[in-house]
Amino acid sequence: MTDTQVAEIATSRRREATRQRLLDAAAEVFAEVGLDAASVEAICERAGFTRGAFYSNFATKDELFLELAGRVSRERVAVVTERVAELARDGVEITAQSALEMVQLVLGETGDDRLGILLMSEIRNHALRDPALAAAHLAQDDELRRSVAQIIADIGDAGGLSLRVPPEEAAGLMLTVWESATVRATMAGLDHEQVRGLTNAQLAGVAQLLIEPR
Amino acid sequence: MTDTQVAEIATSRRREATRQRLLDAAAEVFAEVGLDAASVEAICERAGFTRGAFYSNFATKDELFLELAGRVSRERVAVVTERVAELARDGVEITAQSALEMVQLVLGETGDDRLGILLMSEIRNHALRDPALAAAHLAQDDELRRSVAQIIADIGDAGGLSLRVPPEEAAGLMLTVWESATVRATMAGLDHEQVRGLTNAQLAGVAQLLIEPR
DNA sequence: GTCTATAGACAGATAGAC
DNA sequence: GTCTATCTGTCTATAGAC
Incomplete structure (x- = not known):
């Protein structure tokens, strides 16, 4: 296994964790105020990220919801x-x-x-x-x-x-x-x-x- | 019955009609896109009014929904x-x-x-x-x-x-x-x-x- | 040192309320 | 029709994991 492959796995691990945290936060916010009223900003805040992380992981809010x-x-x-x-x-x-x-x-x-x-x-x-x-x-x-x-x-x-x-x-x-x-x-x-x-x-x-x- | 009274009744009749048209239009728009996604603008357009008429009849969108x-x-x-x-x-x-x-x-x-x-x-x-x-x-x-x-x-x-x-x-x-x-x-x-x-x-x-x- | 995930500012659009 | 608030999606610089 090359160094780059190791790096890839590590990064994708971290990425996956970020995804999950965003999904968990989104679940809470959606449940609280509904899909439409839930802003990407609010979801990121709950997850402890900024909007950059969000759009790096999901194309749109709808994609995340799906x-x-x-x-x-x-x-x-x-x-x-x-x-x-x-x-x-x-x-x-x-x-x-x-x-x-x-x-x-x-x-x-x-x-x-x-x-x-x-x-x-x-x-x-x-x-x-x-x-x-x-x-x-x-x-x-x-x-x-x-x-x-x-x-x-x-x-x-x-x-x-x-x-x-x-x-x-x-x-x-x-x-x-x-x-x-x-x-x-x-x-x-x-x-x-x-x-x-x-x-x-x-x-x-x-x-x-x-x-x-x- | 004075002229002003007649006028008042006529006005409230018209007002009531406006309310109903707004409610009907809102029902359609809410059903189509949901409460949050339904803009006051869209409701008014559907009813054939401007937003002025809306806020003259309802304090907020929530009040209308209720x-x-x-x-x-x-x-x-x-x-x-x-x-x-x-x-x-x-x-x-x-x-x-x-x-x-x-x-x-x-x-x-x-x-x-x-x-x-x-x-x-x-x-x-x-x-x-x-x-x-x-x-x-x-x-x-x-x-x-x-x-x-x-x-x-x-x-x-x-x-x-x-x-x-x-x-x-x-x-x-x-x-x-x-x-x-x-x-x-x-x-x-x-x-x-x-x-x-x-x-x-x-x-x-x-x-x-x-x-x-x- | 490299690479990329993330931060944070930014622009364009659109909302509600008056 | 205006005013303010807010939201989305983009873009660039950077911090930090390897």
Whole structure:
């Protein structure tokens, strides 16, 4: 390996760190004031850089937002798929009233924080007007649904309970209710724990609806 | 009545018309580009006024947005409550498979257009960061839910079918699914009819879940 | 010493408010 | 139509990592 290659790696390491810090700062600022109201200046200030660093790393604010949106969605999917993996690893062992278990598994520690909720809302809002963003958003949403569907199917098999709709539909409904509940609770000004409690309750109710009564 | 009084009424009439035109124009522009990106200039141009007229009627852009948000929510509620009234007037007459009827009644012709969807998303997004807007939004949402719950209860009584959850909960779920479906379909770039079709299908599915199997 | 990521000033454009 | 504030994106000099 030549000296220049070593240098390149070192610099790109530093560069990558700068990128990440800018993305983290942007996430905060976007969540606080929204994409449009967030100035590049404010993002840089939060990250501890000046605008030179910004434009050295991103062509425009939109480009940064796009990358951030992707990151957020991927993280969301990752958390849930991790749960699927856990489930498969430990071997599922669920009893009759697994409605609540299902709930816990779907959102588990995913107790999305306020920042995450605000960011998702911001992304959704912009996706309604930006076809490219919309496509990416919908694709990642589908992936999330498939992951949740997998969990639900596994639980159904293991617990010996039958669902009134296919796992995919059940997953879609659960996710819809989950999002709606978190947004409403956050809007009502509740704190993290309360948001989670309310969301759990809502999800438990839907889970009961989804289970075939015997 | 004196001449000045007549003049005053005429003036306030004209003023009111100006306000409404500004609000209509703002609704369009906000839906198109979002609250922040919508310049007062653009709103005035759309309405056929100059900025002078704007600041004569509204103190700030935010004030106008607040008023518009209220108007949009009230309209939404009005459409649904009107349906409740119709229902009571005509006398309900629904048969076994009233799942779809329920759907039709809930959204009926409410096939919210693209503009309405974008506006609601914009309002929701801002309500997450503005407590005052959030309170108003949640209150109107509750009112809407109560109206729908009323419809559902009526249908339940008339059709002799029992629901697996209280009407309020059923209404909440239907509305959640309704909103989610319209947003997703709109995001996918579907046209008005397709959005409605997809939303109807989703709602029909949920209605089936809500009905007690016999 | 070289190289480049970053700082910070700068220009052009456009916003809101009156 | 004006005035002030602010924002974006560019450009150049430099600090600091190798």
